[in-house]
Amino acid sequence: MNTSIVIADDHPLMLRGLTDFLTSRGFNIVGSAEDGNTAYSLIVKLKPKIAILDIRMPYKTGLEIAEACKKNNLDTKIILITFDKEEELYDKAKAFNVYGYILKEFAIEEIETCIAHVINGTPYFSEEIASYLNASDVSQKPETLDLLTKSELKIVRLISKSKTSQDIADELSISIKTVHKHRSNIVHKLQLDNKPSSLSVWASVNKEYL
Known part of the structure; x- marks a missing residue:
């Protein structure tokens, strides 16, 4: 750092x-x-x-x-x-x-x-x-949220609760590969950078809108 x-x-x-x-x-x-x-x-x-x-x-x-x-x-x-x-x-x-x-x-x-x-x-x-x-x-709902599908929103919600990709896969009964695919689509749609923590930080900042 x-x-x-x-x-x-x-x-x-x-x-x-x-x-x-x-x-x-x-x-x-x-x-x-x-x-x-x-x-x-x-x-x-x-x-x-x-x-x-x-x-x-x-x-x-x-x-x-x-x-x-x-x-x-x-x-x-x-x-x-x-x-x-x-x-x-x-x-x-x-x-x-x-x-x-x-x-x-x-x-x-x-x-x-x-x-x-x-x-x-x-x-x-x-x-x-x-x-x-x-x-x-600071407290406005991010417009980019409207770009996410229902499945992607579900995943972002779980990320905002500090769930790992494995937790999310188990909870939604999908493969971890699918979770990674969703995560990369979400990062792309929200125009975040590719750092591993970017999506978690974004999800926690916007938790109240999820």
């Missing part, structure tokens, strides 16, 4: 805590910063896959960095960590293509799940704040 990450937070303890935690989980922390200008320079220079940014920092806020990344077509995906629950901040975050938005008090608990979603190209917003997001983009 060699996802390159830059972390920025103007609270040294939070910065060190997150850096140590993610390093211990095998992530590749390529740079850290205590203010927005330094953070943005690191993103431009190192082009990390993900930047985890505090919203409120000296010189540049996490949102301003997200806006600059969008304007300059930088590929780094932004995750914001914050104590803020104001709706207007979420709207801005979504407008600037922010991929993750988690509350600081849950940062350590949620950061790995958030990163897994982001690597997969799926936005992740803390459950605690999802309720604040009125009809947010």
Whole structure:
């Protein structure tokens, strides 16, 4: 798991805590910063896959960095960590293509799940704040679901319950080969990448619509 990450937070303890935690989980922390200008320079220079940014920092806020990344077509995906629950901040975050938005008090608990979603190209917003997001983009039923057949939907439902291919074959009385065929059709229809975990992550993110 060699996802390159830059972390920025103007609270040294939070910065060190997150850096140590993610390093211990095998992530590749390529740079850290205590203010927005330094953070943005690191993103431009190192082009990390993900930047985890505090919203409120000296010189540049996490949102301003997200806006600059969008304007300059930088590929780094932004995750914001914050104590803020104001709706207007979420709207801005979504407008600037922010991929993750988690509350600081849950940062350590949620950061790995958030990163897994982001690597997969799926936005992740803390459950605690999802309720604040009125009809947010995150909570809409994915249109691609309508492309799946009844059998494929059954299989995705079982995948969302963490069932293995063998479990699914047993439960539906079909061969494991058929399950693999269905899985590959589903991945193709949902336009997911071919990583083994992509379909499981997608199924768990969209569980409520299955």
